[in-house]
Amino acid sequence: MLFPLALIVVITIVDINVPADVHLGPLLVVAPALTASFAGPWRTGLIGLLTVLAQAFIGLHFGVLFTERNVMIQVVALTVLSAMIVFFCVVRERRRAELAKVRSVSEAAQRALLRPLPQRIGSLQITSLYLAAEEEAEIGGDLCTATRTGSGTRMIIGDVRGKGLSAVGESAMLLGAFRETADRYTSLGALAAALDRSVCRYLSDFIEADGDIEEHFITALLLEIPDEDPAVRMTDCGHPPPLLLSRDRVATVTSPHPAPPLGMYEMAAGDYTIDEFSFETGDTLLLYTDGVTEARDRNGTFYPLALRVARWTKSDPEALMHHLRRDLLAHCGGHLGDDAAIVAIQRTAPESGHRLGLFNHAAH
Known part of the structure; x- marks a missing residue:
């Protein structure tokens, strides 16, 4: 004054x-x-x-x-x-x-839909990052959540076709379906088939009136990480493959037989394969959506995620996420063209006991 x-x-x-x-x-x-x-x-x-x-x-x-x-x-x-x-x-x-x-x-609605992942689930140390493309929004069409089962942890990361607030309804539907059924099926394949039926039912009930129901689908990656076995079981439903950071190396874990995205009218016909790969103590698994790898700079160049991550293979999940956030936003000039979610999971030495409960992903 x-x-x-x-x-x-x-x-x-x-x-x-x-x-x-x-x-x-x-x-x-x-x-x-x-x-x-x-x-x-x-x-x-x-x-x-x-x-x-x-x-x-x-x-x-x-x-x-x-x-x-x-x-x-x-x-x-x-x-x-x-x-x-x-x-x-x-x-x-x-x-x-x-x-x-x-x-x-x-x-309040966004916090109710996507609650924070804890820093630790069993023997897993987890850090997540969510960047919404919609202005003033904290969530969009990308989703991620995790839940404890009797012998490990199950997770899902997914990407609804579209971006921003218009995709939140389908994202919320899949999150709810996963939370309800994640511990009911013994295999990831059966869980993926159940989620596909839920998505198809939702699309049939709520999207059919729009006349473009064929254009709605959700890519998803389902993971099962046992507490005792140093491995990860994965079912890929049309989602970008995760990166495994192990001993100063970055490897892309590609499924040889990926299934179609969820909601493709049961095109998979129940044929969901389960891929298994090693996940030792000290390894870090990086999950992400295509909003990360399709982020462009001013010249139209895509963000080279695997190449950039190779710089920080020795970082813990929190430091890795800090580096990725800063580097990704610098690459695209501070504004993403699509929603982006990243989750870093590191296997640590097992604790004396494992907490049971439901944990959900947050918008950070």
């Missing part, structure tokens, strides 16, 4: 001391205009009143306040402009309050 006050004082003093044919009084309107950029209507109105008084003081100093029409017009004009600035301040504050309410409801 000192700046607009000082501005009023300086303009008034200079206007009094310059030649009589030079009129700087109209510049006083700058003070309330600047105040409106950081203050509310009451303080803006106060500065506006002071500018009007300052202009009147200048007219009184020269003895022309009530005798010269031009001075009276300047006072009236300052009064009208200050009142308009205060009015727009009031409108802005009301809209800001409405936006704050909407944002609080949105954040």
Whole structure:
């Protein structure tokens, strides 16, 4: 507030001391205009009143306040402009309050849908990152969640076709289906088939009226990580393959027989293969969605995830995620064209006991 006050004082003093044919009084309107950029209507109105008084003081100093029409017009004009600035301040504050309410409801809904993954599940240390493409959103069409089973941990990472808030409904549906059925099936293949039926049923019930049901599907990667066995079992439903960081090496774990994405009208016909690979203590498994690998720089070059990750193979999951976030946003100029999710899972020495419970992924 000192700046607009000082501005009023300086303009008034200079206007009094310059030649009589030079009129700087109209510049006083700058003070309330600047105040409106950081203050509310009451303080803006106060500065506006002071500018009007300052202009009147200048007219009184020269003895022309009530005798010269031009001075009276300047006072009236300052009064009208200050009142308009205060009015727009009031409108802005009301809209800001409405936006704050909407944002609080949105954040509550987003937290209910995607709750944070704990830093540790059994013998797994986990860190996750979620970057939504939609402005002012924390979630979109990408999803990830995990749950404990009797002998290990099951996880899913997926990507709904589309981006932003329009894909949240399908994302929420698949998360709910996974949470409900993850521990009911002995194999990942059976779990994938059940999830596919859930997605097809949802699309048939809610998307069919749009006329483009064939364009809706969800890529997904299902993982089962046993507590005792140093391995990972994986079923790939059209999702980008994970990266395995082991002994200063980065390997892409590609399924030789991936299934179609979920919701493709049971195209897989129940034929979901299960791939198994080694996952030793100290290894890190990196899961991601195509919003990461399809992020482009100003020249249209895709983000080289495997190449960049090779720099940080010795980092723990938290440090790795910090490096990836900074590097990815720098690559795409700070704005992603699609939702992006990354999860880093590191196997550590097993603890004396394993907590059971349901853990969900968060928007960070």
